[in-house]
Amino acid sequence: MADSRNISDHWGTGDVYGRIVETMKAAGIDPDTVTIEQLAPVDHFHARGFPATQDLAEALPFREGQRIVDIGSGIGGPARYLARRFGCQVEGIDITAPFVDAANRLTDLVGMTGHVACVHGDGQALPFEDERFDGGYSQHVTMNVPDRAGFFGEAFRVLKPGAFFAITEHGLGPAGDPHHPLPWSEDGSGAYLMTPSDTVSLLSGAGFTEIEVTDTGDKYLEGYNKAIELAENGQVPVFGVHILLGRQAPQIVRNAARNIAERRTHPVQIVCRKPV
Numbered sequence: 001m002a003d004s005r006n007i008s009d010h011w012g013t014g015d016v017y018g019r020i021v022e023t024m025k026a027a028g029i030d031p032d033t034v035t036i037e038q039l040a041p042v043d044h045f046h047a048r049g050f051p052a053t054q055d056l057a058e059a060l061p062f063r064e065g066q067r068i069v070d071i072g073s074g075i076g077g078p079a080r081y082l083a084r085r086f087g088c089q090v091e092g093i094d095i096t097a098p099f100v101d102a103a104n105r106l107t108d109l110v111g112m113t114g115h116v117a118c119v120h121g122d123g124q125a126l127p128f129e130d131e132r133f134d135g136g137y138s139q140h141v142t143m144n145v146p147d148r149a150g151f152f153g154e155a156f157r158v159l160k161p162g163a164f165f166a167i168t169e170h171g172l173g174p175a176g177d178p179h180h181p182l183p184w185s186e187d188g189s190g191a192y193l194m195t196p197s198d199t200v201s202l203l204s205g206a207g208f209t210e211i212e213v214t215d216t217g218d219k220y221l222e223g224y225n226k227a228i229e230l231a232e233n234g235q236v237p238v239f240g241v242h243i244l245l246g247r248q249a250p251q252i253v254r255n256a257a258r259n260i261a262e263r264r265t266h267p268v269q270i271v272c273r274k275p276v
C-alpha cells in the first residue's frame with residue numbers, strides 16, 4: 001500500500017485538472033469549446049503521445065458498441081479518442097486519484113460523459129466483475145507494477161472469452177539499469193521493469209494466447225529526439241506533457257532517449273487474446 005501511494009504521488013498530486021485548464025488558457029485554447037484533438041498534446045500521456053495511441057488503435061479490433069477496459073487510464077486521452085473513433089464504451093481505472101478526477105472532468109468538458117468513465121483503483125485488483133469487457137489495453141503502466149502476474153491475471157479475469165488485450169511499455173533492456181529520472185520513477189523506486197520475454201511468459205502464464213510483440217524503440221527514440229530538438233531551440237509548446245512531468249521534464253526526456261539508445265530499456269507493444 002505504501003508503494004501504491006508513492007507511485008500515485010509520483011504521477012500526480014493536487015489539482016491536476018486546474019493546472020491543465022490554466023495551461024490551456026495560457027496556450028489560447030478556450031476550455032468551453034476545447035476538442036479532443038486540442039487536448040491530445042497533453043492527455044495521451046505516454047511515449048510518442050497521440051501517434052502511439054493511433055498505432056494501438058490500428059493493431060486492435062475495436063468495434064462499435066464494445067465495452068473496453070483501459071487499465072492505468074491516466075487523464076483519459078486514449079479512452080476518449082478510442083470511444084469517439086470506434087463508438088465503443090471505455091471504462092478506465094487509475095491508481096492516481098487526481099488523474100481520475102482530471103480524466104472525468106475533461107471527459108465532461110468535451111461532452112463525452114456516458115461514453116467514457118474512469119474510476120480510482122489498482123490494476124492489480126480490478127473493481128470489475130468477471131468477463132465484463134470485449135477488449136482491453138494498458139498503455140505505459142506496467143513499469144510501475146510489482147505484481148505483474150496478478151495484474152495480467154486480473155486483466156484476463158475481466159475480459160470475455162475471445163477478447164483482445166494489449167500493453168505498451170518500456171521493457172528492461174540487456175545493457176543494465178536505466179538512467180533516472182524517468183517518467184515513471186525519479187530514482188528507480190517504484191520501478192519494476194521486465195524484459196519483453198519475461199513479460200510474454202507472464203502473459204502466457206495468465207492464459208493469454210496469440211501473443212505478438214512489436215519493438216517500438218526506434219519510433220520512441222524519434223519522438224524523444226524531436227522533443228529534445230524543440231527544447232534546445234526554445235520551442236517547447238505551452239500546452240504539452242511537461243505540465244504533468246514537472247520541472248524535471250527536460251532531463252526525463254533526455255534519459256528516456258538515452259536509455260533506448262544504450263539498450264537499457266526495450267520499448268514494446270504487445271497484443272494478445274483471451275482464448276474462446
Ligand SMILES: C[S@@+](CC[C@H](N)C(=O)[O-])C[C@H]1O[C@@H](n2cnc3c(N)ncnc32)[C@H](O)[C@@H]1O
Pocket residue numbers: 007008011043044045046071072073074075076077078093094095096099121122123124138139140141144145183
Ligand atoms: C504514463 S501514464 C499513462 C496513462 C495513460 N495510460 C495514457 O497512456 O495516457 C502511467 C499511468 O499508470 C498509472 N498506474 C501506475 N500503476 C498503476 C496501477 N497499479 N494500477 C492502475 N494505474 C496505475 C499511473 O497513475 C499513471 O496514470
